[in-house]
Amino acid sequence: MSTMTAPKRRLDMPALLAWFVVAMVVVGLFSPIFGPDYGIMDVPRLALCLVILAIAGVRYELGFMRNLVGDLILGLVTAIAAWLLIATVTNHAGEATLGFWALTAATWASAWLFVERLAVWKSASPTAQRIINLAIPAMFGITLLVLWQLIVTGAGVPKVLLPAPSEIWVRLTNSVPTLWADFQQTFLKAVLAGYIIGCGSAFIVAILVDRVPFLRRGLLPIGNLVSALPIIGVAPIMVMWFGFDWPSKAAVVIIMTFFPMLVNTVSGLAASDAMQRDLMRTYASNYWQTLLKLRLPMAMPFIFNALKINSTLALIGAIVAEFFGTPIVGMGFRISTEVGRMNVDMVWAEIAVAALAGSLFYGIVALLERAVTFWHPSVRGGRA
Amino acid sequence: MTDVPLTQPRSTNPFSGLMSGTVGPVTVVVLAIIAIWYIAAVALNTPFQKDIYERAGQSDVAVSQMVTDTLFQERPVLPAPHQVIVEIWETTVEKKITSKRSLVYHTGITLSSTLMGFLIGTTLGILLAIGIVHSRVLDKSLMPWIISSQTIPILAIAPMIIVVLNAVGISGLLPKAMISTYLSFFPVTVGMVKGLRSPEVMHMDLMHTYSATRLQAFWKLRLPYAVPYLFTSMKIGMAASLVGAIVGELPTGAVAGLGARLLAGSYYGQTVQIWSALLMAAFLAGSLVALIGVLEKLTLKRMGMAQ
Numbered sequence: 132m133s134t135m136t137a138p139k140r141r142l143d144m145p146a147l148l149a150w151f152v153v154a155m156v157v158v159g160l161f162s163p164i165f166g167p168d169y170g171i172m173d174v175p176r177l178a179l180c181l182v183i184l185a186i187a188g189v190r191y192e193l194g195f196m197r198n199l200v201g202d203l204i205l206g207l208v209t210a211i212a213a214w215l216l217i218a219t220v221t222n223h224a225g226e227a228t229l230g231f232w233a234l235t236a237a238t239w240a241s242a243w244l245f246v247e248r249l250a251v252w253k254s255a256s257p258t259a260q261r262i263i264n265l266a267i268p269a270m271f272g273i274t275l276l277v278l279w280q281l282i283v284t285g286a287g288v289p290k291v292l293l294p295a296p297s298e299i300w301v302r303l304t305n306s307v308p309t310l311w312a313d314f315q316q317t318f319l320k321a322v323l324a325g326y327i328i329g330c331g332s333a334f335i336v337a338i339l340v341d342r343v344p345f346l347r348r349g350l351l352p353i354g355n356l357v358s359a360l361p362i363i364g365v366a367p368i369m370v371m372w373f374g375f376d377w378p379s380k381a382a383v384v385i386i387m388t389f390f391p392m393l394v395n396t397v398s399g400l401a402a403s404d405a406m407q408r409d410l411m412r413t414y415a416s417n418y419w420q421t422l423l424k425l426r427l428p429m430a431m432p433f434i435f436n437a438l439k440i441n442s443t444l445a446l447i448g449a450i451v452a453e454f455f456g457t458p459i460v461g462m463g464f465r466i467s468t469e470v471g472r473m474n475v476d477m478v479w480a481e482i483a484v485a486a487l488a489g490s491l492f493y494g495i496v497a498l499l500e501r502a503v504t505f506w507h508p509s510v511r512g513g514r515a
Numbered sequence: 516m517t518d519v520p521l522t523q524p525r526s527t528n529p530f531s532g533l534m535s536g537t538v539g540p541v542t543v544v545v546l547a548i549i550a551i552w553y554i555a556a557v558a559l560n561t562p563f564q565k566d567i568y569e570r571a572g573q574s575d576v577a578v579s580q581m582v583t584d585t586l587f588q589e590r591p592v593l594p595a596p597h598q599v600i601v602e603i604w605e606t607t608v609e610k611k612i613t614s615k616r617s618l619v620y621h622t623g624i625t626l627s628s629t630l631m632g633f634l635i636g637t638t639l640g641i642l643l644a645i646g647i648v649h650s651r652v653l654d655k656s657l658m659p660w661i662i663s664s665q666t667i668p669i670l671a672i673a674p675m676i677i678v679v680l681n682a683v684g685i686s687g688l689l690p691k692a693m694i695s696t697y698l699s700f701f702p703v704t705v706g707m708v709k710g711l712r713s714p715e716v717m718h719m720d721l722m723h724t725y726s727a728t729r730l731q732a733f734w735k736l737r738l739p740y741a742v743p744y745l746f747t748s749m750k751i752g753m754a755a756s757l758v759g760a761i762v763g764e765l766p767t768g769a770v771a772g773l774g775a776r777l778l779a780g781s782y783y784g785q786t787v788q789i790w791s792a793l794l795m796a797a798f799l800a801g802s803l804v805a806l807i808g809v810l811e812k813l814t815l816k817r818m819g820m821a822q
Contacts, residue, residue, distance in 0.1 A: 246652055246655075247652050251651075268657075272660065291679075345540050348537050350540075353544055361757050364774075367777050367780065368789055368793075371592070447669075466672075475679070490667075493663075
C-alpha cells in the first residue's frame, strides 16, 4: 500500500488561492485604483496592508508559519484590508478601475484561503470545534456582504437596482416603527394564528384518520397530491371571503400548513415497530396509553419535520396573500408598494426583517425539536 | 393454497373487496369532497341570492328553485364544480389556442417558465451538490447558507426581482424562471448531497483499491447511487418551481400566465375564472410530477434498481 498513497499535491486549492492573492496584489499595486491617476500609493495604509497580505500569501507558499498563528494573522490582515477598501471606496463611488477590482479579488481570495485553513483546524475540545463550525459559515456570509458592498459602490450600481448593505442598514435603523408595525400585522397576527390553527387542526385530524383505516387509505394519497399543488393560488379567494385584514392571510396559512402536517403526522404514527407495539400489548395498555407513550413520541421526528417545513411556508403564504389586498400595513403590502415607488432600500430592509423572522422561527422550532426528540439517534450523535 | 375450511369464511358482502384497496377509499373521499363543495356552494351563495330576490320583489321562492339559482350565479362566492368545469371546457377546447382568452395559452406560458426554471434549478442543484460532496470547505461554509436561504421568503422578493430585472432590460421568461430556479434548486441540492454520500464506506474502499480517481468513483459509484434521490427531489423541485412561476406572474401587471389569470380574476371578481385557473394549475402540477414519476420508473428499471 505504501506505493499507492498519492504524493502530496503541490497545486491544491489553498496553494492556488495563495498564488492568486499574490498576483492580484501585484496587479493592484501597479495600476490605478480609482479613475486614471489615483494609484494605491495615495492611500498608504491600504498599500501597507495589502503588502502584508501578499507576504502572508507568500509565506503560505513557501511553507513557513503554516500554523495557527500564521492563519490568524492572515485572517486579521484580510479583515483590515477589507475595512480599508470599504472606507476608501465610499469616497470614490463609481470610479473603480482595474486596480480596485484586482484588490477586491485579492481580499476575496484571501478570505477564502482563511476559511480553507479554518476548515482544516481540528480542536480537541468540542466547544472550540463548535465555535469553528459556526465561524466558517459566518465568515462566508460576511465575505459575501463585503463583496456586495465593494462591488455595488465600486461600480456605482444605481440605488434603484441594488442598494449597498450599508444603505439598507441605514434605512433599517431609520424606519424601525414602520417595520415593527408591519411585523406585528403579518407575523404576530396572521402567521402565528394561521400556523397554530393549521398545524393543530391537522394534528387532530391525523389522529382521527389514523384511528379509521378506511380514511387513512382514502385521504393519504389525496394529501400527498395536495402537498404538490400550488395552494398559494387560493390567496385571492381567501381575500374575497375573509376581507382585507389579517384573518384572510391566516386562512391562507392554515390551508398551506394543513396538508404537510397531516401527511407527516399520519406517516409518523405508523413509524413504531410491530415489536414495540407487541410490547405495549403485553403490558395490557389500551389505545390511548399506546398512543401517548409509544406512538406519539415515535412520531415526533416526523411531526417536527412538518413543523419546520411549515414555519417557512407560513411566512411565504402570509406575505404573498398580502399582494392580493391588505389594509395599509403588512410586510407584503410594504414590499409591493415600495417596489412601485422605487424605494428599493426599504424593500431590502423589509426582506431582511422577513429573513430574520423566518430564520428565528425555524431556529426556535429546531431547538424545540432537539429538546423533545433528545432520544433520537440524529440528536444523540451530536450531528443534527 | 385452495380454500382451507379453517380460514375465516369470506364476507357475504359483495362490495367488501372494493373498499380494501386504495382505489375505493380514494374514490369515496373524492366524491365526499365534491359533495361538500356543492353544499358549501349553496350555503355560501344563498345570502346573495336572497338579495337578488328581494331586489326583484319576489317574496316566496321555492327552496328547490333557490338551490338551482345559487348553483348558476354569474359571480358566485363559491362557484359550483360544474360551473368551473364548464368554464375550463369553454376556455380550453372552444377557444383558439393563440387567443388571449384561452386557458391553454396562459398555461403554456406558465409551463414554459416553470420548465426553464426547473431545468436551471436542477442543474444548479446538482452542480452545487457535487461541489459540496467533494470539498470540505464548501460543505462547511455553503451548506448552512443553502439551508437558511430557504427560510427567506423568496416569494416575497419575487416582485422586486422582476421589476429590477425589467429595469435592466431583462424581461420575458428569464425573471420568472429565476424565481422558479431559486425554489427548485434547494430540494435538488439537499437530495443530491444525501444521494452522492449514500454509497457505503465499503464500496468507496473498493473503488480505492481499484485505484479509481475521484472522477471515476463519481461516475461509476456515486452518481448511480444518487439517481433515486435525484428523482425524489426533482418531484419536490417541480412542484416548487410551478409555485414560483405562478407567483412570478403576479407583479408583472397581469399580462399572461396562470398567475395573471388569478390576479385578473380577483380584481374583477371573476370567481369562476380564479377557480378554473386554480384547477388548471393543480392539474398541471399533478401531471408534471406524474411525468417525473414515469421517468423515474423507466430509468430505475433500465438501471436494474427498480423494486
